[in-house]
Amino acid sequence: MTLTAIPIAPDIYWVGAIDWAVRNFHGYTTHRGTTYNAYLIIDEKITLIDTVKKGFERELLERAASVVDPAMIDHIISNHSEPDHSGTLREVVAAVKPEKVFASVMGQKALARHFGDIGCPVTAVKDGERLSLGRRTAAFMETRMLHWPDSMFTYLVEDRILFSQDAFGMHLATAERFDDELPWDLLERMSSDYYANIITLYSPHVAKLLEKVAAAGLSLSMVAPDHGPIWRDMTRFEQVVENYRNWSARKLARKAVVLYDTMWHATEKMARYIADGIAAGGVKAEVMPLGSCSRSDVASMMIDAAALVAGSPTLNNNVYPSLADALTYLRGLKFRTPVGAVFGSYGWSGEGNAQLKEYLASMNCEVVGEVKTQYAPDAGTLAACRELGLKVAAKVKELVPE
Ligand code: FEO
Numbered sequence: 001m002t003l004t005a006i007p008i009a010p011d012i013y014w015v016g017a018i019d020w021a022v023r024n025f026h027g028y029t030t031h032r033g034t035t036y037n038a039y040l041i042i043d044e045k046i047t048l049i050d051t052v053k054k055g056f057e058r059e060l061l062e063r064a065a066s067v068v069d070p071a072m073i074d075h076i077i078s079n080h081s082e083p084d085h086s087g088t089l090r091e092v093v094a095a096v097k098p099e100k101v102f103a104s105v106m107g108q109k110a111l112a113r114h115f116g117d118i119g120c121p122v123t124a125v126k127d128g129e130r131l132s133l134g135r136r137t138a139a140f141m142e143t144r145m146l147h148w149p150d151s152m153f154t155y156l157v158e159d160r161i162l163f164s165q166d167a168f169g170m171h172l173a174t175a176e177r178f179d180d181e182l183p184w185d186l187l188e189r190m191s192s193d194y195y196a197n198i199i200t201l202y203s204p205h206v207a208k209l210l211e212k213v214a215a216a217g218l219s220l221s222m223v224a225p226d227h228g229p230i231w232r233d234m235t236r237f238e239q240v241v242e243n244y245r246n247w248s249a250r251k252l253a254r255k256a257v258v259l260y261d262t263m264w265h266a267t268e269k270m271a272r273y274i275a276d277g278i279a280a281g282g283v284k285a286e287v288m289p290l291g292s293c294s295r296s297d298v299a300s301m302m303i304d305a306a307a308l309v310a311g312s313p314t315l316n317n318n319v320y321p322s323l324a325d326a327l328t329y330l331r332g333l334k335f336r337t338p339v340g341a342v343f344g345s346y347g348w349s350g351e352g353n354a355q356l357k358e359y360l361a362s363m364n365c366e367v368v369g370e371v372k373t374q375y376a377p378d379a380g381t382l383a384a385c386r387e388l389g390l391k392v393a394a395k396v397k398e399l400v401p402e
Pocket of ligand 1: 226227
């Protein structure tokens with residue numbers, strides 16, 4: 001018995017791999033694992049779209065072999081050079097011996113830099129170029145910086161299937177291959193987490209891409225990304241596009257993220273009173289203790305947050321290392337979060353707040369207030385924390401219409 005290909009349309013198969021175990025995807029905590037999707041098109045030129053992460057090549061080849069002898073594959077199209085999709089290109093090329101490998105102009109360069117000689121020359125295809133597979137036509141669309149310079153989509157004209165590499169995907173390992181076999185709430189949450197952690201930085205490009213796709217007037221029967229389920233319920237996919245529009249436009253909610261870590265529960269206690277003040281002020285408070293959640297959990301929560309309230313003890317004249325880690329990650333993703341505040345406890349030197357303020361300033365986040373206390377917060381400090389929460393809530397309500 002072997003792993004098998006899953007038909008997604010006549011003569012078109014999913015031949016990817018399911019990574020049930022991965023929990024750290026280059027720093028992104030993938031609570032539900034992921035899939036590396038690859039697709040096989042049986043036509044006069046048998047064509048494989050994308051490969052899988054290193055270690056999963058046998059799975060891809062075994063699934064492909066359930067349909068056709070892999071040695072019969074003529075073409076490989078590499079939509080994206082990141083190693084979760086191209087890391088087994090050399091091994092797959094060695095097994096398949098394809099006639100040609102295709103990638104975007106930037107993809108051709110990137111594959112050479114990543115993998116050197118993959119055992120087959122890579123042919124660069126330009127934006128808008130078409131390739132006949134026999135009865136079918138593959139049309140290529142560059143999607144530079146979505147999310148790498150090499151990224152491109154492949155549209156299968158006759159079947160109206162868009163192979164969208166990372167775009168519209170999610171890190172979610174499931175036995176089901178299609179969106180309509182899974183609950184919408186789960187898909188929307190995982191898609192939102194994926195956008196927050198992978199795509200937020202490139203939001204200005206998303207708006208342009210959505211315009212480009214709309215201008216191309218593509219009729220879609222299916223959207224097949226490189227991670228997670230394949231979209232075949234186009235009503236749901238329209239909602240995904242609408243979500244991308246809102247996330248890329250940074251549509252904010254009346255929501256504040258209270259991010260903190262703690263040594264001896266003093267900063268933690270302050271966080272609780274600040275959150276209480278935010279909620280009392282009519283704004284949703286999401287408390288993220290870094291001892292119990294990861295930097296990417298925080299990023300997921302930040303997707304529509306209008307405020308970031310950061311708290312840290314001072315440790316060895318610095319912010320707590322977990323705060324430096326999470327804030328560096330958030331800064332890199334360039335969340336545009338207009339309202340900020342800081343808080344923390346210290347023993348004798350107390351550099352924590354000042355360093356938190358520097359982080360927030362570098363994220364263009366206006367610090368509207370702070371609370372700082374030596375050792376443990378007394379009643380006055382806790383009252384100040386609640387006041388700070390109310391102040392943050394008032395500012396959020398001023399900026400975000402109901
Ligand atoms: Fe799934 Fe950008 O790689």
